[in-house]
Amino acid sequence: MSSSFMGRDVISILDFKRDELEKLFELSDKARRLVNRKLRILEGKVVSLAFFEPSTRTRMSFEVAAKKLGADVVGFSSEESVSVAKGENFADTVRMLDSYSDLIVVRHRLEGAAKFASEIALNPVINGGDGRQHHPTQAMIDLYTVRELFGGIDGLTYAVVGDLRYGRAATSFIYALTLFKPSKIYLASPPILVARPEVTSLLKSRGIDFEELSRLDEVVGEVDVMYVTRVQRERFPDPSEYEKARGAYRITLKLLEKAKRSLKILHPLPKVDEIELQVDSSRHAAYFLQASLGVPVRMALLAMILGGEL
Amino acid sequence: MSSSFMGRDVISILDFKRDELEKLFELSDKARRLVNRKLRILEGKVVSLAFFEPSTRTRMSFEVAAKKLGADVVGFSSEESVSVAKGENFADTVRMLDSYSDLIVVRHRLEGAAKFASEIALNPVINGGDGRQHHPTQAMIDLYTVRELFGGIDGLTYAVVGDLRYGRAATSFIYALTLFKPSKIYLASPPILVARPEVTSLLKSRGIDFEELSRLDEVVGEVDVMYVTRVQRERFPDPSEYEKARGAYRITLKLLEKAKRSLKILHPLPKVDEIELQVDSSRHAAYFLQASLGVPVRMALLAMILGGEL
Amino acid sequence: MSSSFMGRDVISILDFKRDELEKLFELSDKARRLVNRKLRILEGKVVSLAFFEPSTRTRMSFEVAAKKLGADVVGFSSEESVSVAKGENFADTVRMLDSYSDLIVVRHRLEGAAKFASEIALNPVINGGDGRQHHPTQAMIDLYTVRELFGGIDGLTYAVVGDLRYGRAATSFIYALTLFKPSKIYLASPPILVARPEVTSLLKSRGIDFEELSRLDEVVGEVDVMYVTRVQRERFPDPSEYEKARGAYRITLKLLEKAKRSLKILHPLPKVDEIELQVDSSRHAAYFLQASLGVPVRMALLAMILGGEL
Numbered sequence: 001m002s003s004s005f006m007g008r009d010v011i012s013i014l015d016f017k018r019d020e021l022e023k024l025f026e027l028s029d030k031a032r033r034l035v036n037r038k039l040r041i042l043e044g045k046v047v048s049l050a051f052f053e054p055s056t057r058t059r060m061s062f063e064v065a066a067k068k069l070g071a072d073v074v075g076f077s078s079e080e081s082v083s084v085a086k087g088e089n090f091a092d093t094v095r096m097l098d099s100y101s102d103l104i105v106v107r108h109r110l111e112g113a114a115k116f117a118s119e120i121a122l123n124p125v126i127n128g129g130d131g132r133q134h135h136p137t138q139a140m141i142d143l144y145t146v147r148e149l150f151g152g153i154d155g156l157t158y159a160v161v162g163d164l165r166y167g168r169a170a171t172s173f174i175y176a177l178t179l180f181k182p183s184k185i186y187l188a189s190p191p192i193l194v195a196r197p198e199v200t201s202l203l204k205s206r207g208i209d210f211e212e213l214s215r216l217d218e219v220v221g222e223v224d225v226m227y228v229t230r231v232q233r234e235r236f237p238d239p240s241e242y243e244k245a246r247g248a249y250r251i252t253l254k255l256l257e258k259a260k261r262s263l264k265i266l267h268p269l270p271k272v273d274e275i276e277l278q279v280d281s282s283r284h285a286a287y288f289l290q291a292s293l294g295v296p297v298r299m300a301l302l303a304m305i306l307g308g309e310l
Numbered sequence: 311m312s313s314s315f316m317g318r319d320v321i322s323i324l325d326f327k328r329d330e331l332e333k334l335f336e337l338s339d340k341a342r343r344l345v346n347r348k349l350r351i352l353e354g355k356v357v358s359l360a361f362f363e364p365s366t367r368t369r370m371s372f373e374v375a376a377k378k379l380g381a382d383v384v385g386f387s388s389e390e391s392v393s394v395a396k397g398e399n400f401a402d403t404v405r406m407l408d409s410y411s412d413l414i415v416v417r418h419r420l421e422g423a424a425k426f427a428s429e430i431a432l433n434p435v436i437n438g439g440d441g442r443q444h445h446p447t448q449a450m451i452d453l454y455t456v457r458e459l460f461g462g463i464d465g466l467t468y469a470v471v472g473d474l475r476y477g478r479a480a481t482s483f484i485y486a487l488t489l490f491k492p493s494k495i496y497l498a499s500p501p502i503l504v505a506r507p508e509v510t511s512l513l514k515s516r517g518i519d520f521e522e523l524s525r526l527d528e529v530v531g532e533v534d535v536m537y538v539t540r541v542q543r544e545r546f547p548d549p550s551e552y553e554k555a556r557g558a559y560r561i562t563l564k565l566l567e568k569a570k571r572s573l574k575i576l577h578p579l580p581k582v583d584e585i586e587l588q589v590d591s592s593r594h595a596a597y598f599l600q601a602s603l604g605v606p607v608r609m610a611l612l613a614m615i616l617g618g619e620l
Numbered sequence: 621m622s623s624s625f626m627g628r629d630v631i632s633i634l635d636f637k638r639d640e641l642e643k644l645f646e647l648s649d650k651a652r653r654l655v656n657r658k659l660r661i662l663e664g665k666v667v668s669l670a671f672f673e674p675s676t677r678t679r680m681s682f683e684v685a686a687k688k689l690g691a692d693v694v695g696f697s698s699e700e701s702v703s704v705a706k707g708e709n710f711a712d713t714v715r716m717l718d719s720y721s722d723l724i725v726v727r728h729r730l731e732g733a734a735k736f737a738s739e740i741a742l743n744p745v746i747n748g749g750d751g752r753q754h755h756p757t758q759a760m761i762d763l764y765t766v767r768e769l770f771g772g773i774d775g776l777t778y779a780v781v782g783d784l785r786y787g788r789a790a791t792s793f794i795y796a797l798t799l800f801k802p803s804k805i806y807l808a809s810p811p812i813l814v815a816r817p818e819v820t821s822l823l824k825s826r827g828i829d830f831e832e833l834s835r836l837d838e839v840v841g842e843v844d845v846m847y848v849t850r851v852q853r854e855r856f857p858d859p860s861e862y863e864k865a866r867g868a869y870r871i872t873l874k875l876l877e878k879a880k881r882s883l884k885i886l887h888p889l890p891k892v893d894e895i896e897l898q899v900d901s902s903r904h905a906a907y908f909l910q911a912s913l914g915v916p917v918r919m920a921l922l923a924m925i926l927g928g929e930l
Binding site: 580 | 663666690692694695708709715716717719
């Protein structure tokens with residue numbers, strides 16, 4: 001049944017086919033119905049969380065997902081707390097985790113860390129976010145949220161907003177959309193944070209209608225799904241440039257006056273002030289729902305990879 | 311049976327009635343008898359420990375209590391390790407935990423943090439200590455310890471010693487005593503660390519006989535229960551004032567020569583040097599017993615709130 | 621059956637007799653066959669990990685071992701995260717853990733910390749490494765690895781290499797060998813890091829053939845088991861001395877050209893650059909196997925001490 005996931009590494013969302021993701025979403029539906037029970041399907045399995053870079057949501061939702069399936073969980077939540085601090089090389093740390101556990105979730109600031117780990121480990125490795133491009137399980141949750149809200153992913157107009165250059169969640173979401181048939185994708189970012197050439201090339205080669213924008217307000221009325229990410233101060237050499245960018249990509253109730261009633265806003269969280277607080281209680285806010293779906297989607301993924309029958 | 315606790319938030323000890331606490335203590339007795347067994351009554355439940363301020367005893371005893379009942383536990387033990395460090399607002403962090411778990415224990419340096427969390431979360435919130443006044447589960451353990459030592463809480467003479475102004479455990483203990491019928495309460499503190507007006511007002515309005523003291527030695531012979539807390543150096547603008555205060559409220563074997571044979575000393579721990587080390591092995595020391603009762607009382611509380619039958 | 625281990629503290633490898641270790645190894649064999657199952661033999665037990673000094677491998681393998689046996693695990697992984705930071709004395713921290721759990725694993729930078737903890741705690745204490753001499757469970761794993769590789773521990777020629785003065789794993793390994801009948805032990809270290817007098821005295825008093833060397837290359841052809849440890853820069857007042865020492869005790873493919881085909885290299889890990897990376901994939905590298913045996917040996921030890929039937 002879940003044969004194509006069994007024992008598999010999860011490095012990039014682009015490694016997956018549309019029908020595989022649809023299978024994952026069906027199992028996620030099932031996981032949601034079972035979410036209040038303690039299951040035993042991964043009993044005897046150990047999941048390692050190797051978070052070389054801190055993360056609350058990804059780490060905790062993987063931990064909850066694994067435990068609900070009956071697995072044991074060990075790991076660390078920052079580089080400081082491990083022997084890496086003594087100068088141990090990454091490969092040796094991965095080998096250790098591989099010998100103690102049945103699956104490793106890796107989070108790392110460096111591009112390619114998860115891929116490298118998967119080449120060393122005998123057991124499956126899941127990329128919990130590395131570098132600037134890949135956060136495949138976040139993209140799975142994002143797509144599943146859209147499917148939940150709209151009944152499907154195809155035929156919708158998307159706007160991906162904020163830091164498209166360094167933000168791994170935004171980039172993974174765009175990659176994920178290329179596996180489906182979006183009606184149009186707007187890429188709205190400050191000029192110094194536009195999407196990387198490999199992203200726009202891929203969109204072109206897959207024949208997806210997209211447009212890069214430096215203003216969001218002109219298109220907001222067309223959009224069904226707005227995917228918002230943070231614009232970090234550190235990216236801007238000039239503070240006044242940052243202030244300008246911040247204003248232009250901030251989601252406010254005023255901006256949303258022009259939006260469709262059915263517009264839904266996603267955000268990988270944590271958010272700081274890129275979404276006005278009043279938006280949280282509007283009909284458009286879907287990011288808390290999105291966050292809550294992290295557990296069932298990760299339950300489904302863990303079960304499929306480790307071979308448990310949900 | 312435990313209907314008044316079911317699904318309830320635990321913010322302040324003053325939210326409870328005497329008979330509710332007595333019910334809790336009866337269940338704590340039962341939990342002590344079961345403490346060496348793995349129970350399954352909270353199986354399928356997840357407890358989040360959201361410790362924005364570090365704590366060893368409170369965090370670990372909640373963790374042990376939840377696990378002994380069969381619940382899974384996730385969380386963090388300091389602000390640095392979570393997305394709060396990235397600037398995420400407290401409400402968003404609480405919403406995340408609320409969607410991942412069935413109950414949140416919050417510890418925070420700010421007054422009102424637990425109350426605020428309980429207004430956001432759909433699931434119950436337990437205050438694991440916030441601000442300067444509230445640490446309700448510590449007060450439950452303290453009262454339960456007195457009941458264990460003396461067979462009851464009424465009719466005894468209490469001295470609460472140390473920092474009554476900023477110490478949340480001391481203040482919560484005084485609040486807790488107002489739900490019972492103490493014979494007398496002495497409040498012994500340096501002048502700059504006297505109990506807050508809201509505390510003394512409450513004692514008056516509930517008709518409790520109390521007296522504020524700046525010297526402990528004169529009344530030590532009358533006291534049944536001495537509740538000692540730390541006097542922190544940082545509270546004193548002048549180091550020599552600190553040294554004087556420290557000496558006057560330090561519990562020594564010499565001071566205890568004047569005490570009743572049956573006097574028992576409580577302390578929420580950790581202690582530094584406010585109790586002479588030799589006192590640890592005296593007949594008066596009850597603080598290690600008190601610490602050990604943290605697990606069964608918290609087991610009983612978790613079971614009652616989450617609806618498990620102990 | 622496991623009566624001599626039941627309820628016992630594990631402070632130094634020298635507290636054990638050869639036949640006790642052999643019993644442990646037999647049970648470790650059994651644990652390896654059960655390692656993919658969730659056992660329930662320690663269900664209802666709580667194991668505390670009190671790591672006052674960070675460690676990844678020791679902490680995580682104890683955690684995995686305890687959980688695989690069905691125990692719950694609580695604890696901390698550095699001094700900063702506990703009340704020790706508030707000035708609590710070590711004895712009070714140990715008393716707390718003792719009242720919350722059934723067994724404490726202590727790791728501490730100070731010599732004697734585990735022994736002191738065992739005098740305070742009512743429950744058994746396992747030394748997870750303290751000071752400069754004792755890391756008994758590492759020694760158990762090391763011996764078990766030799767037994768796995770060579771079918772036994774007696775009659776082999778050993779070289780222990782690196783920091784023999786401050787390295788607790790190396791010293792514990794030498795101590796452990798005195799319980800068996802090695803053919804010969806070479807102790808190869810820079811002059812300022814030679815083995816302590818108590819170590820060489822013990823070797824003499826037990827009639828073990830040993831030789832202290834400052835060059836490794838001359839004897840490499842005779843050795844069956846080479847136990848390598850890190851030479852830390854901080855031990856050397858003069859950087860040029862460090863560079864010299866580092867070169868002389870570094871294990872390279874070139875050095876190994878002179879070795880027996882059957883030579884096996886052990887290392888307690890983490891390693892930095894004391895073993896050339898290419899050695900990792902040679903026939904001689906046994907340190908990844910050694911690391912992986914940490915879980916079953918610790919499973920066997922926990923089961924024997926806490927009285928569970930594996």
